[in-house]
Amino acid sequence: MKTKQFIKCASAVVSAILIQAAAQVDAEELNRVRVPQLVETIEERDARVQWFRDAKFGLFIHWGPAALSGAEISWGMKDRIERGAQHQKVPRDEYMNLYRDFNPVNFNPDEIMALAKEAGMTYSVFVTKHHDGFSLWDTQEKRFPEDSEYPVHYSIADTPYQKDIVSMVRDAAQNNGLKVGWYYSTRDWTHPDYLQGDNVAYNSYYENQVEELLRDYGPVDILWFDHCFGEWDQYTIPRLYQKMYDIAPNLLVNNRAARGLKNIPSEYVALKHGDYDTPENRMGSFQAGRAWESCMILSPSDDHGGWSYRPDGVTRSLKETIQLLSSCVTGDGNMLLNVAPLPDGSLRAEERAILEGLAPWTAQYQEALYGTRGGPWLNGDWGGASYRGRHVYLHVFNPDDAGIELNRLPQNVESVTTMNGKAIPFVQNLDTRSLKITIPKEERNPYVSIVKITLDQEVGGIQYGSALKGESEQMIPGTLVFRPADAKIEGEAILQGQGATATIVGWNDKGTKIRWPLEIGSPGRYAVELLVSATEIDSMMVVYFGPGKHLYSAIPVTGSVDDFQRVKVGEMSFPNADHLDLVLQSVGHLDWKPIQGT
Structure with missing residues (x-):
């Protein structure tokens, strides 16, 4: 009995050694597999x-x-x-x-x-x-x-x-x-x-x-x-x-x-x-x-x-x-x-x-969809744009006889046409730095109308900020603006600049809080927006409006620290006049990446 038991144990040990050796071979083989997310360059990722x-x-x-x-x-x-x-x-x-x-x-x-x-x-x-x-x-x-x-x-x-x-x-x-x-x-x-x-x-x-x-x-x-x-x-x-x-x-x-x-x-x-x-x-x-x-x-x-x-x-x-x-x-x-x-x-x-x-x-509109990139204007409720080379495709949701007036691009516009080449009226004003396009009724699509803009040079970057001319000046009555210069920074972020042009930079610490006093003088429902930039993914922000009131927002990758983007966070109702604190804080996880705000 003892001999048989010993032989059985010895066989089990040999089997275990063989299995372990096979596992090591498999691991070595797998380690030779190229996992692109771990080793590739940005250029290789973009190509893939x-x-x-x-x-x-x-x-x-x-x-x-x-x-x-x-x-x-x-x-x-x-x-x-x-x-x-x-x-x-x-x-x-x-x-x-x-x-x-x-x-x-x-x-x-x-x-x-x-x-x-x-x-x-x-x-x-x-x-x-x-x-x-x-x-x-x-x-x-x-x-x-x-x-x-x-x-x-x-x-x-x-x-x-x-x-x-x-x-x-x-x-x-x-x-x-x-x-x-x-x-x-x-x-x-x-x-x-x-x-x-x-x-x-x-x-x-x-x-x-x-x-x-x-x-x-x-x-x-x-x-x-x-x-x-x-x-x-x-x-x-x-x-x-x-x-x-x-x-x-x-x-x-x-x-x-x-x-x-x-x-x-x-x-x-x-x-x-x-x-x-x-x-x-x-x-x-x-x-x-x-x-x-x-x-x-x-x-x-x-x-x-x-x-x-x-x-x-x-x-x-x-x-x-x-x-x-x-x-x-x-x-x-x-x-x-x-x-x-x-x-x-x-x-x-x-x-x-x-x-x-x-x-x-x-x-x-396939030319304006496939193989294009979004921009150079930021999209919004009015529509948006896509581009390829020196051609920009303007997507307009509800064109009318008044036309659409956009902040002018750095490049000059050579022509505006339908997708089949018919000329579309436009006015490029160098003084006001605006571009106005009026889509004729017969060329309007009942869902989304797209026209083709041809520039004298290739598109060179995204125009972060307002797309519609005068949009930033046309404040909705009752709008509240919270500027970095007026904030109380609790943590390691830095206030850079002064007055209306100040920005909050180097927000590297997920424990940092940005705080403003919030006076609700006009009860009602408010749309909440942030103006931020980020170069890496995985920053999630929570906006607090006093006890029990908060909204979450993912911060998109904007390209560089200087490319600020308007992010629509959501809506919040205030049924009564109130005195509160408005607080911005990261969502508490380990993957917080630096952002900037203005």
Whole structure:
């Protein structure tokens, strides 16, 4: 007995040594993989994301068994492990068993991708697994034990439909010339090992699934992660990136692969940022220093949901959708427009109509959309501009007989025309440094009108500040202005200059507070704006207006410390006259980056 026991132990030791040696070989192999976010230059990054910045318009699809419930995907499940009562409508057991009746016989991805292509979309992102853990492909990864009440793989193969939907979507996108992106939720509210202990079992599961999506369902252009939570040490994010780039060296990754994790080491913060930002269901601020993409619900519900099919969702109008796309383009970003197929796989008639309605507009103005950059004027409620070389494309939301008067560019205007070359009246005034353009009635588009401005030189930088002539002087009655020279600085920031031209610089310390006395003499609802600059991402500001009143705002990358940009923070109501303090402070996380204010 003793001899047998010893031989058994010796065999186990030998096996452990062999496994450890193999792991070291794998680690050495992975370390040879180039993870671009950690090693590339700014020029290399810009070249790698160029196709994305040129693409402008993508299709997002949220779908799955949740559509049968009519409740929000994942969030509609009761007794979930995250967040509050919002959206919770479907008992957990009922939600988890929706897969039994999921048989979308009318799903036609070729038709959907053809509609997207005609609508002007150039890439697609499909939800392969949401927070509920259901996989829409025939995954080989096991998530539940054999004796569980749910299928071992919990995937599309367990439904009456059985067809591999992710494979179908990939083929349809490629057949229609669209680049392929997979959405994957790292957080998983039904996996029994999710965030248990050191999370090692779940790490293995989800990383293997990501490898499946890249290896077996490629080539893949984008991996669109959706947040994970817990501690950095509970995940192996560097290993994940190495695995991904070993399979797909040209892959783009959004900014959510590690977002939400605590205590990220400084040398790996770039992996949290990924390649581009993803403002959700809101228009991103003008940001030329870094790629971004607003993901927008086409048929939102009153509770701010509507990513997956909701019977109560109201589809946006064609005009609103086109203006959202125009605002993204002129803000130097992209729009990822979400559609939510019905339980049978077909598109609701209203969403199909929007895709069809987009086609004539994007076809007419394609020169002003794709391959352009946002600017040189900052966009706003009036519209915006995009440019390429020495051509500027002016996007005007509501042109009228009075025309639009803009602050003049440094370059001279040689001509203003329609997209097919017809001359448009304009006046360039050197004395007032203004440019006035009047679009004739017959050339106005009912959604967004675009005209082409040709300059005598190439565009040379963004004109931060007011775009409309006289806008800064046309103060709304009751406007309150808080200047740096009047502020009390509590911390390490520095006041530079004097009077109206003073600025706050070197705001490096996340503990610093900027304070002004706030006198509310006229009760009402106030719009709140900041005038700031930043050269790096990840600064989040909170604006306090006394007890219980505050607004949050992400500070966009403006290009340089001297490029100040107006950021719309939100609105705040003051029902009574009051004497308060207005306080600016960073949101308390480790990733605060310096900003400047004026």
